[in-house]
């Protein structure tokens with residue numbers, strides 16, 4: 001697809017930097033680049049940087065990409081100038097004056113998608129790559145950007161299409177072709193369903209990598225919740241005293257544990273109390289536990305064990321003071337004083353997002369529902385085969401699965417979907 005207009009926008013972050021880059025993309029990119037820059041020869045070579053002066057007075061480089069190359073897959077020129085807000089504004093204005101128009105948010109990537117440089121899952125991964133805060137977010141964004149999801153989904157669609165072609169040929173020409181090879185259809189549907197299940201099994205990990213975990217620290221007064229919060233944060237955030245009932249309100253703090261962005265919620269100790277303030281605090285603690293992704297129950301190791309609480313992880317605190325209470329069977333010993341057990345807490349969090357080392361994971365919430373709807377189509381195929389239902393039902397199920405997988409790669413995406421995805425990009429992406 002070719003776009004009539006040529007677009008321009010800075011592709012580096014706003015603000016002051018040593019260098020800023022402004023991209024011009026579209027059919028007139030070279031002509032516009034030449035109008036604002038004196039270093040470009042009549043036929044510039046693709047992937048080559050040219051040095052020269054800009055009409056607004058700055059000097060720098062112009063990097064050019066011919067049609068079919070570069071990020072957008074259309075002719076483009078990237079001006080590397082000094083990274084002052086003024087220089088960036090002036091070079092953009094010069095390009096606008098020479099016939100470009102301002103790029104919409106996500107428009108460079110939209111063009112890359114429309115020009116076949118990447119599929120929709122890769123375009124989404126571009127956004128995830130630039131927004132990555134943790135190493136793990138970057139690793140999974142890189143995997144998806146380099147086509148892990150695209151390759152897998154395309155292969156699944158190809159198998160479904162082959163099955164669909166066979167089924168439809170038999171629906172139309174049953175007399176000539178003889179009976180349908182239903183085993184072949186079953187095999188294709190099974191293989192695809194298994195591959196989808198593998199992806200769906202990574203959904204929770206993907207969500208945790210992306211959005212992190214909210215972890216509530218719950219326990220009796222004086223169990224050491226606030227001390228553990230402070231130890232994990234590495235700073236003195238919450239008030240700690242030997243008086244039971246020190247923490248009244250919930251305290252939320254962000255911290256990266258085991259490469260996962262976490263929100264730790266310190267809470268009031270749970271106990272029966274007459275104190276109206278503490279009553280409210282206990283209610284908040286219970287609400288925090290109910291709304292958290294994980295609950296860590298802290299128990300003072302020298303005290304008699306409380307009845308086994310409903311929690312995701314039992315922590316035996318103050319390990320520096322005593323051997324852990326042997327009557328509590330499972331539980332991780334920690335000490336806010338010596339730091340014992342903190343590494344295991346990091347490891348516990350990473351384990352929540354563990355994915356087989358050779359697999360990518362579903363980091364975009366958009367993808368899993370399409371996989372599930374594709375599975376619904378495959379279930380229809382399965383039951384049509386099981387109950388010897390007519391071939392055209394097979395075709396309906398296969399179609400449904402094929403179309404839903406296409407939503408992931410963007411092969412069957414509607415204009416509305418594309419607009420909503422690309423408009424969430426920032427300017428210059």
Ligand SMILES: Nc1nc2c(ncn2[C@@H]2O[C@H](COP(=O)(O)OP(=O)(O)OP(=O)(O)O)[C@@H](O)[C@H]2O)c(=O)[nH]1
Pocket residue numbers: 219220221222223224225226227228239240241242243244245246247248267268269270317318319320321334335336337338
């Ligand atoms: N030796 C030792 N003392 C600790 C440890 N953790 C907490 N304490 C002490 O235990 C007491 C209570 O600690 P807090 O962190 O305030 O306990 P809490 O669970 O937040 O208590 P509330 O806010 O009252 O519910 C304080 O005197 C802490 O110094 C630990 O790991 N080792």
Ligand SMILES: [Mg+2]
Pocket residue numbers: 225226227238239240246247266267269
């Ligand atoms: Mg406290």
